Amino acid sequence: MKLLIDKSRDLQGKITIHGCKNSILPIMAASLLTKKEVVLLDIPHISDVEVMIKIMTALGSKIKREGRVLIINNENINPGKIASADMSKIRGSSLILGPLLARVKFAKMVFPGGCKIGKRPIDLHLDGVRKLGAKVDIEGELITVKGNLKPCTLRLDFPSVGATENLMMAAVFTAGYTKIENAAREPEIYDLGKFLNQTGARVFGHGTDTIIIEGVKTVYGGVYTPMPDRIEAGTYMIGVAGCGGDVLFENVNPRHLNPLTFKLRQMGINVTPYYNAVRIKSKGSFSGSNIICMPHPGFPTDLQAPMCSLFAIAGGESLVTDKVFSSRFVHTKELNKMGANIKLSGNTARIKGVEELTGGEVEAADLRGGGALMLAGMFASGHTVISGVKYINRGYGDYVEKLRGVGVKIKAAY
Ligand code: UD1
Numbered sequence: 418m419k420l421l422i423d424k425s426r427d428l429q430g431k432i433t434i435h436g437c438k439n440s441i442l443p444i445m446a447a448s449l450l451t452k453k454e455v456v457l458l459d460i461p462h463i464s465d466v467e468v469m470i471k472i473m474t475a476l477g478s479k480i481k482r483e484g485r486v487l488i489i490n491n492e493n494i495n496p497g498k499i500a501s502a503d504m505s506k507i508r509g510s511s512l513i514l515g516p517l518l519a520r521v522k523f524a525k526m527v528f529p530g531g532c533k534i535g536k537r538p539i540d541l542h543l544d545g546v547r548k549l550g551a552k553v554d555i556e557g558e559l560i561t562v563k564g565n566l567k568p569c570t571l572r573l574d575f576p577s578v579g580a581t582e583n584l585m586m587a588a589v590f591t592a593g594y595t596k597i598e599n600a601a602r603e604p605e606i607y608d609l610g611k612f613l614n615q616t617g618a619r620v621f622g623h624g625t626d627t628i629i630i631e632g633v634k635t636v637y638g639g640v641y642t643p644m645p646d647r648i649e650a651g652t653y654m655i656g657v658a659g660c661g662g663d664v665l666f667e668n669v670n671p672r673h674l675n676p677l678t679f680k681l682r683q684m685g686i687n688v689t690p691y692y693n694a695v696r697i698k699s700k701g702s703f704s705g706s707n708i709i710c711m712p713h714p715g716f717p718t719d720l721q722a723p724m725c726s727l728f729a730i731a732g733g734e735s736l737v738t739d740k741v742f743s744s745r746f747v748h749t750k751e752l753n754k755m756g757a758n759i760k761l762s763g764n765t766a767r768i769k770g771v772e773e774l775t776g777g778e779v780e781a782a783d784l785r786g787g788g789a790l791m792l793a794g795m796f797a798s799g800h801t802v803i804s805g806v807k808y809i810n811r812g813y814g815d816y817v818e819k820l821r822g823v824g825v826k827i828k829a830a831y
């Protein structure tokens with residue numbers, strides 16, 4: 418499959434945002450904590466969710482999808498059976514570690530994969546469970562973790578999103594109080610804590626840098642709607658900023674979008690937040706700016722690539738520094754092929770805005786880089802063909818329909 422995109426101007430209408438990929442994956446993993454049924458609503462058709470379904474099915478989960486609803490039953494699981502090939506495809510596969518360790522005191526996994534955006538070790542996850550008392554054996558790509566956990570105070574060297582999630586879930590049944598210091602504060606962490614508490618866990622401080630988990634004896638199922646996807650929303654908001662137009666984004670939490678909202682306003686773009694919607698009005702001309710991607714509440718690294726596309730056509734020079742994934746810049750090479758002027762130096766891209774990008778043939782090599790190329794195709798004169806679409810399909814659901822709905826000239830070719 419390839420994407421064919423023509424220059425798109427003056428976008429109008431509304432886009433409804435779907436449930437958040439980075440919330441759904443940990444919450445699906447967290448459902449492994451209970452034998453009761455868990456029903457998740459507003460689940461988009463994205464391939465990372467489908468891969469997670471396969472990973473959990475291999476473990477014995479019974480998962481039914483009815484439209485945008487997932488019905489998960491983990492009554493009988495066999496943690497020894499793993500789908501190694503699928504696990505190595507997505508980073509989110511590492512999240513089965515915590516809940517399995519909590520429920521059956523044993524977890525087997527392979528080193529996770531995900532997008533090629535630089536080194537992505539899981540040492541913080543493994544150090545954390547070791548500190549909680551688990552024994553970790555590594556044989557080639559295979560990791561086996563087992564043991565009874567004991568409460569303690571953990572301090573992460575870096576506020577890793579995945580490590581915070583895994584350790585929160587690992588400690589759910591650990592009698593006493595487990596404390597995670599320097600925890601990640603991303604909204605997705607708050608959402609996971611909210612889900613866990615709804616099922617009967619006792620998690621405190623999620624969303625702050627200190628999380629305390631009071632061990633409980635059991636947790637239950639229930640129905641849950643994961644938070645809206647702030648990165649899906651952000652990507653399309655940047656698209657409207659670049660094309661110009663007036664678009665309302667429904668089903669968003671405007672507070673989650675603050676780092677982007679403030680940046681777009683600084684560049685001269687009109688952003689109005691409502692209770693659960695955001696409206697963008699742009700004339701399609703704006704000045705450049707600088708971003709430094711940092712853990713939340715800093716500017717999100719997942720919007721770094723889309724911002725590079727916007728800065729590529731902004732007035733003046735912009736600097737983009739990524740302090741979370743230092744080599745997440747593969748998209749800049751493709752943007753340069755389209756006429757952008759981007760120079761890399763370490764974890765910083767220096768972008769001199771050009772009058773216009775030119776359509777061409779480019780290839781996505783990672784999810785958000787793929788999102789950035791889609792935007793560049795919308796901004797560029799002429800015709801753009803994007804390959805590597807499987808990366809875009811990992812995290813953007815129904816994007817052709819959604820973007821066409823506001824006037825983007827995009828279609829999929831098979
Ligand atoms: C999650 C998101 C991803 C987002 C990232 C940062 C999911 C499925 N993915 O990824 O979209 O870009 O948060 O917001 O939720 N690190 C280590 N050792 C570890 C763990 C992480 O050194 O054990 C490093 C990583 O290499 C990276 C940084 O910490 O440089 C951040 O990684 P982390 O916050 O863990 O990101 P993920 O959970 O993988």
